Amino acid sequence: MFVLKASEMGIMDKETIEGVGIPGIVLMENAARGVASVIKKKIPGRKAVIVCGKGNNGGDGLAVARNLINSGYDVKIFLLSEPGNLKGDARINYDVLRGMKVQIVSVKREIDLGDLFSECENADFIVDAIFGTGLSKPVEGFYAAVIDIINKSRTPVISVDIPSGLFADTGVLPEGTFIKANVTVTFAFPKLVHIMAPACKYVGDVFVVDISIPAKISERHNPGRYVLTRDKVFDVFPGRDINSHKYNFGFLAVVGGSCGKTGAPSMSALAALRTGVGLVSAIVPRDLNFVFEVKLTEPMTIPIMSAERGHFNANSVDEVVTSLKNSKFTAVAIGPGLGWNRDTEVFVKEILENVDLPFVIDADGLNSLSKNVDILKNLKKTAILTPHGGEFSRLTGLPTSEIVADPVTHAVNFAKEHGVVVVLKGGRTVVATPEGKAFINIIGNPGMATAGTGDVLTGIIGAFVAMGISAEKAATAGVFLHSLAGDMAKEKFGQESLVATDLIELLPEAIKLLKQPLSEGTEIPFVSSMREIVGV
Numbered sequence: 001m002f003v004l005k006a007s008e009m010g011i012m013d014k015e016t017i018e019g020v021g022i023p024g025i026v027l028m029e030n031a032a033r034g035v036a037s038v039i040k041k042k043i044p045g046r047k048a049v050i051v052c053g054k055g056n057n058g059g060d061g062l063a064v065a066r067n068l069i070n071s072g073y074d075v076k077i078f079l080l081s082e083p084g085n086l087k088g089d090a091r092i093n094y095d096v097l098r099g100m101k102v103q104i105v106s107v108k109r110e111i112d113l114g115d116l117f118s119e120c121e122n123a124d125f126i127v128d129a130i131f132g133t134g135l136s137k138p139v140e141g142f143y144a145a146v147i148d149i150i151n152k153s154r155t156p157v158i159s160v161d162i163p164s165g166l167f168a169d170t171g172v173l174p175e176g177t178f179i180k181a182n183v184t185v186t187f188a189f190p191k192l193v194h195i196m197a198p199a200c201k202y203v204g205d206v207f208v209v210d211i212s213i214p215a216k217i218s219e220r221h222n223p224g225r226y227v228l229t230r231d232k233v234f235d236v237f238p239g240r241d242i243n244s245h246k247y248n249f250g251f252l253a254v255v256g257g258s259c260g261k262t263g264a265p266s267m268s269a270l271a272a273l274r275t276g277v278g279l280v281s282a283i284v285p286r287d288l289n290f291v292f293e294v295k296l297t298e299p300m301t302i303p304i305m306s307a308e309r310g311h312f313n314a315n316s317v318d319e320v321v322t323s324l325k326n327s328k329f330t331a332v333a334i335g336p337g338l339g340w341n342r343d344t345e346v347f348v349k350e351i352l353e354n355v356d357l358p359f360v361i362d363a364d365g366l367n368s369l370s371k372n373v374d375i376l377k378n379l380k381k382t383a384i385l386t387p388h389g390g391e392f393s394r395l396t397g398l399p400t401s402e403i404v405a406d407p408v409t410h411a412v413n414f415a416k417e418h419g420v421v422v423v424l425k426g427g428r429t430v431v432a433t434p435e436g437k438a439f440i441n442i443i444g445n446p447g448m449a450t451a452g453t454g455d456v457l458t459g460i461i462g463a464f465v466a467m468g469i470s471a472e473k474a475a476t477a478g479v480f481l482h483s484l485a486g487d488m489a490k491e492k493f494g495q496e497s498l499v500a501t502d503l504i505e506l507l508p509e510a511i512k513l514l515k516q517p518l519s520e521g522t523e524i525p526f527v528s529s530m531r532e533i534v535g536v
């Protein structure tokens with residue numbers, strides 16, 4: 001499922017109306033029916049207040065009002081404009097209501113908002129149809145006063161398309177006032193605001209309703225931006241033949257560990273095995289080898305000469321490169337627990353330059369890369385980088401605030417420029433590919449913001465790469481599986497107590513869920529919540 005910007009939705013609308021000949025009023029009717037059907041299914045009570053702006057979002061609101069009135073609801077309609085200012089399809093819906101002798105209260109001044117205030121307090125729910133994709137500047141003045149009344153009423157709010165005041169194209173909160181919705185019903189495809197943080201906290205439960213944009217049109221204008229869904233990744237696991245042996249499922253090397261950081265590579269190694277890789281060796285500083293021998297049962301270790309205090313340095317390079325070349329490794333995860341020392345940078349650079357295997361690069365592996373990003377372009381196999389915002393800021397030189405404001409664009413730009421897959425981790429992890437596609441993960445939970453979950457992700461993705469799966473699929477499947485395990489860990493332990501090793505423990509159950517065959521028909525049903533769309 002695509003994630004759109006307002007302009008992209010506008011193009012699809014225009015082509016549907018002008019190219020195919022579906023009149024705009026039909027799209028508006030479909031939109032309004034979708035909103036009304038979500039209300040009837042999900043929202044208790046029959047007393048509605050519908051607040052309409054002067055654009056097509058308001059037009060949708062007027063059509064919703066008619067639908068609910070026809071179903072016997074008690075509906076109060078407030079129009080925040082002179083009726084004479086309504087145009088096109090919104091005007092038609094206004095005239096229809098007037099033809100039905102329905103009262104519509106037109107308010108234009110703050111001083112006249114007393115009725116709206118008391119009706120909002122007494123209603124079972126409020127429909128917010130003030131602004132949608134046409135919002136052009138932050139909301140202030142009269143409209144801000146209306147939005148404040150709605151927010152303060154504590155009556156449940158159903159927003160039409162977008163909570164009024166939020167901008168469609170970003171997860172960044174606006175400077176002006178905005179509606180805090182309980183439910184948002186949007187049309188054809190979700191927009192960035194519904195998906196990206198922190199705005200997504202204020203959209204409530206999102207439902208996407210079909211308004212009859214033909215699939216051919218949406219495909220032609222494919223924005224390359226997707227919600228990461230289970231149907232994209234459920235078939236990631238290679239089948240297991242009766243004659244299988246462990247070398248059929250890949251051999252992952254985890255290069256990392258330093259004094260004080262033996263847990264990180266251990267978790268990566270164990271997560272990789274739980275994901276189904278055939279073999280794992282942890283390539284670790286020699287002084288710490290005994291620790292790893294005790295911690296790790298199934299994974300092997302390869303101890304390497306290291307600096308005195310137990311970390312890799314430039315002198316460790318040759319031995320690591322030889323080990324990686326001599327064994328039957330099929331992929332390398334580099335970085336977990338590597339630490340940051342004087343020549344870690346040289347260590348990472350030399351390994352990337354001298355080994356032709358596919359790499360997953362994480363943590364201090366990424367920090368070491370910051371001054372040498374150009375070497376990524378020379379890698380023989382597509383690497384996967386798994387930075388969080390801070391690490392990505394060091395890699396790109398962009399301030400974190402800029403990255404947070406538009407993670408999708410920045411991740412895609414970097415992936416395209418350097419020919420790598422970027423897994424930009426955060427509340428909404430973005431997987432960007434060298435071809436310019438972006439997959440946005442919307443499952444998982446804030447309990448996963450705890451030490452070591454990144455190491456687990458590296459192990460999961462490393463396992464998929466080692467199995468021979470493409471970088472795009474390994475990264476998307478890895479992110480999705482990791483979040484599934486995180487959601488299961490939240491159920492079992494709660495967000496506070498959840499720790500990274502819980503995710504490893506729950507990987508078997510998460511894998512079972514991921515692999516379940518998809519139910520009939522993966523196309524978008526008439527009304528679908530984001531959870532249904534993701535498919536879990």
Ligand SMILES: NC(=O)C1=CN([C@@H]2O[C@H](COP(=O)(O)OP(=O)(O)OC[C@H]3O[C@@H](n4cnc5c(N)ncnc54)[C@H](O)[C@@H]3O)[C@@H](O)[C@H]2O)[C@H](O)CC1
Pocket residue numbers: 009013027028031053054055056057058059060130131132133134135136137138139140143160161162187188211
């Ligand atoms: N395919 C679809 O998604 C369909 C969507 N529909 C609905 O149409 C709106 C978009 O309608 P539009 O008329 O372009 O814009 P709005 O209704 O959001 O508002 C525009 C209106 O408001 C003025 N304005 C903008 N910003 C401000 C501000 N900060 N303060 C004051 N006034 C402002 C602007 O000048 C306009 O007059 C979409 O969201 C859907 O709800 C169609 O119904 C069907 C197809």
Ligand SMILES: [K+]
Pocket residue numbers: 057128129130131132159160161162163164
């Ligand atoms: K709205």
